[in-house]
Amino acid sequence: MDIELQRVVDGVDVAREEVLDDDRLEDWPGFFVEKGRYRITTAENYERGLPLPIIYADSRAMLADRVSALRHANIYEAQRYRHTVSSTLVERVDADTARATSNFQVVRIMHTGESMLFASGRYLDRIRLNGEGGEAMFEERVVVLDSRAIDTLLAIPI
Amino acid sequence: MDIELQRVVDGVDVAREEVLDDDRLEDWPGFFVEKGRYRITTAENYERGLPLPIIYADSRAMLADRVSALRHANIYEAQRYRHTVSSTLVERVDADTARATSNFQVVRIMHTGESMLFASGRYLDRIRLNGEGGEAMFEERVVVLDSRAIDTLLAIPI
Amino acid sequence: MDIELQRVVDGVDVAREEVLDDDRLEDWPGFFVEKGRYRITTAENYERGLPLPIIYADSRAMLADRVSALRHANIYEAQRYRHTVSSTLVERVDADTARATSNFQVVRIMHTGESMLFASGRYLDRIRLNGEGGEAMFEERVVVLDSRAIDTLLAIPI
Numbered sequence: 001m002d003i004e005l006q007r008v009v010d011g012v013d014v015a016r017e018e019v020l021d022d023d024r025l026e027d028w029p030g031f032f033v034e035k036g037r038y039r040i041t042t043a044e045n046y047e048r049g050l051p052l053p054i055i056y057a058d059s060r061a062m063l064a065d066r067v068s069a070l071r072h073a074n075i076y077e078a079q080r081y082r083h084t085v086s087s088t089l090v091e092r093v094d095a096d097t098a099r100a101t102s103n104f105q106v107v108r109i110m111h112t113g114e115s116m117l118f119a120s121g122r123y124l125d126r127i128r129l130n131g132e133g134g135e136a137m138f139e140e141r142v143v144v145l146d147s148r149a150i151d152t153l154l155a156i157p158i
Numbered sequence: 159m160d161i162e163l164q165r166v167v168d169g170v171d172v173a174r175e176e177v178l179d180d181d182r183l184e185d186w187p188g189f190f191v192e193k194g195r196y197r198i199t200t201a202e203n204y205e206r207g208l209p210l211p212i213i214y215a216d217s218r219a220m221l222a223d224r225v226s227a228l229r230h231a232n233i234y235e236a237q238r239y240r241h242t243v244s245s246t247l248v249e250r251v252d253a254d255t256a257r258a259t260s261n262f263q264v265v266r267i268m269h270t271g272e273s274m275l276f277a278s279g280r281y282l283d284r285i286r287l288n289g290e291g292g293e294a295m296f297e298e299r300v301v302v303l304d305s306r307a308i309d310t311l312l313a314i315p316i
Numbered sequence: 317m318d319i320e321l322q323r324v325v326d327g328v329d330v331a332r333e334e335v336l337d338d339d340r341l342e343d344w345p346g347f348f349v350e351k352g353r354y355r356i357t358t359a360e361n362y363e364r365g366l367p368l369p370i371i372y373a374d375s376r377a378m379l380a381d382r383v384s385a386l387r388h389a390n391i392y393e394a395q396r397y398r399h400t401v402s403s404t405l406v407e408r409v410d411a412d413t414a415r416a417t418s419n420f421q422v423v424r425i426m427h428t429g430e431s432m433l434f435a436s437g438r439y440l441d442r443i444r445l446n447g448e449g450g451e452a453m454f455e456e457r458v459v460v461l462d463s464r465a466i467d468t469l470l471a472i473p474i
Contacts, residue, residue: 003323007161014246014247017245080201082261082263082279084402085244089334103337105398107275109278112307117275117431117433120425120431146423146425146431147430148429149428149429149430150429238359240419240421240462241403242419244400244402265421267436270465271465273463274433
C-alpha cells in the first residue's frame with residue numbers, strides 16, 4: 001500500500017460522503033464512471049454468493065434515475081445520514097485501477113431530531129484512478145450490510 | 159492536501175480528544191489560541207445562517223470559565239465521552255493557517271455503565287499551525303450537530 | 317510520529333479487525349507474538365490500578381484456547397462485530413518496538429439482524445515491528461472498556 005494511492009482513494013471517498021451527508025444527492029452519481037456499478041447487499045447473501053442485491057445499478061444514468069425518484073417520492077427531507085468510514089485497505093490492481101475495502105457506520109438523523117445507528121458494514125470498491133477530468137472514480141462499489149434488518153428502510157444511498 | 163499538514167492537524171485533534179475523553183477538561187482550553195473561538199450549533203441553524211449557537215466562546219479565558227463552571231456544577235463525574243473522528247479534509251489557507259473539516263460521533267457513557275450514541279456532526283476548523291510554543295492550535299472550531307435534540311443535555315464540550 | 321511507522325501499525329490493526337469481523341477467529345492469535353499478552357479491563361479498574369481484568373491471556377496458546385472454547389460453546393454464530401478504530405497515536409519505543417493508542421467502537425449484529433453499539437473504549441498496544449516472518453505483531457494489547465456494563469456479555473475478542 002503506498003501513501004499517495006491511499007490519499008487518492010480516501011479523497012474520493014470523503015468527497016462522496018460529504019455529498020450524501022449534505023443531501024447533495026444529485027452530485028453523487030458523478031463519483032462513478034459512466035458504466036459504474038453500485039450494489040447493496042447483506043453479509044449473509046454476500047457470503048452465500050446469492051445474487052440478490054437490495055439495490056443494483058450498472059450505470060451513472062441508473063444512479064441518477066434513482067436519485068430523481070427519491071426526490072419525487074419526497075422522503076429525503078425527513079432524514080439525514082452521517083457516515084463514519086475507517087480501516088481502509090488499498091491495493092493497486094494496475095496502473096489505472098485500485099481495489100479498496102473499508103468499514104462504515106451510518107447514523108441516521110430524523111427530521112424530529114431523533115438519531116440512531118442505522119447501518120454498518122463494509123465497502124468493497126474498485127476505483128479508476130484517472131477517470132474523466134483526471135479524477136478518481138468508482139468503477140464498482142459493493143455495499144455489504146452487516147444486518148439484513150435494514151432492507152426495507154433504505155432511501156438515501158449508503 | 160499534503161501529508162505533513164494532515165499529520166499536524168490530526169495530531170492536535172487527537173490530543174484534544176484524549177483530554178476530553180479522559181476528563182482532563184482543564185487542559186482543553188490550551189488547544190485554542192488566546193482569542194480562539196468555539197461554537198456549537200445545529201445543522202439546521204448553520205444552513206439557515208442563524209446566529210444562534212448553543213454554546214459560544216471567543217477566548218481561551220471563556221473556555222476556562224466554562225470548564226470551571228462544569229466542575230462546580232459537579233455533573234462531570236456522572237458521564238464520559240468517547241469520540242470517533244473520521245473523514246478529515248485539510249486545506250492550507252496560508253503559511254500559518256489551515257482549514258479542516260471532519261465527521262465526529264460521540265458516545266456517552268454514564269456512571270451506571272449505560273452507554274449511547276450521544277451526538278454526531280461535523281467539525282469546521284481553522285487552525286494556526288504555529289501557535290504558542292510552536293504547537294498547532296485552534297483559531298476557531300465550529301461544531302455542527304446533526305440533531306437539534308441534544309441541546310439541553312450538553313455538559314462536556316464536544 | 318513518522319508516517320511509515322503509522323502505516324505499519326495501522327496495517328496490523330486493520331488486518332486484525334478483518335479477522336474478528338469476518339468471524340475468522342482462529343487467525344486472531346497469529347497477530348500476537350508467542351508470549352503476547354491480551355487483557356480486557358474497564359476504565360474504572362484501569363484508572364484505579366486494579367488488577368482485575370475481565371479477560372487475560374499471556375501467550376498465543378492461551379488465546380488459541382479461548383477461541384477453541386468459543387467455538388465449542390457454539391455461541392459465535394449468533395453474533396458478529398463491526399469495528400471502527402480511530403484517532404491512533406503511534407510512538408516509537410526503540411528500533412524494534414512501538415507503542416500505540418487508539419479509540420474503538422464495536423457494533424454487534426445479532427443473527428436476527430438486530431444491531432447495537434456494543435462497546436467503546438481505548439486500545440493500549442505495544443507492537444513488535446519485526447515479528448515472525450517480518451510481520452508487525454502485538455506484544456501486548458490492553459483493551460480498556462468505557463463501560464463496566466458489558467462484562468458478562470463478552471464472547472468474541474474485542
